[in-house]
Amino acid sequence: MSWTEERIATLTKMWEGGSTASQIADTLGGVSRNAVIGKAHRLGLKARPSPVKAKEEKKAPPPKKKAPAAAPPVAASPAAADAPAERKPAPSRPSAEPAPAAAPARPAPIPQPETESATDGEASAPSAAAPASAGHPLLEKREDLPKIVSYGPGGFLRQGPGDQQAPIPPAPPRRLVPAKPSAEIAEKTSLLDLNDRVCRWPMGHPGEPDFHFCGERVNPGFPYCVEHCGRAYQAQLPRGARRPPPPLPFGGPRVR
DNA sequence: CCCTGATTCGC
């Protein structure tokens, strides 16, 4: 699979939307979780809550260097060892950029404590999801929560009721009631419940209130359970491989 | 063990 504009757009939206790399990889299809992460970093968008990222010390950098199978540590003649095997001072900061250029003795001016704008500007979210829920009494409390965005298998944005702008409400005569999709699909497998081990065969149609996924244990090596594998791959048989019953002439082959 | 993102490095 190649990174087309469309796939990159989906990746970017989902990444900024808070989806995990695995979910993005599943949605995109054809790429691994690592591929998604690698691409995301190459795109310049990163800095997301990482479980491993909670370490930022300037102490002795542990020589975490990968030595696959080469570079036998044979200490040959020391005279030839003129190469200063020093660790390259590359304190890879995640999002900060103090840029300690060549002026260590000169006290730098007061560094502006940038909040989180960070990075090189271009990496900032192009579509900073503005909290359109301001003003809504039922949604105000969600403002401090991480925005959760879900995407359909094709990468389309699935907006929850709270995300709808409701630009011109016709005239809601009745009072608003809190959406309770959980009542119908509480036991169903939602998009966010999908992973590599549950069948992702869609049940119903996206947008319908009870749309969900099969959720059965997958047929190992396939994205669907055994039952739906039959349907999925039968449906995807190439045209040439399908053998529609040859239309026999009326009355069958002529026999004389 | 599972998950997560970060990083490295051969291709």
Place this chain on the structure above:
DNA sequence: GCGAATCAGG
């Protein structure tokens, strides 16, 4: 540029 392999924390 890409992504598997690897690392490392939760």
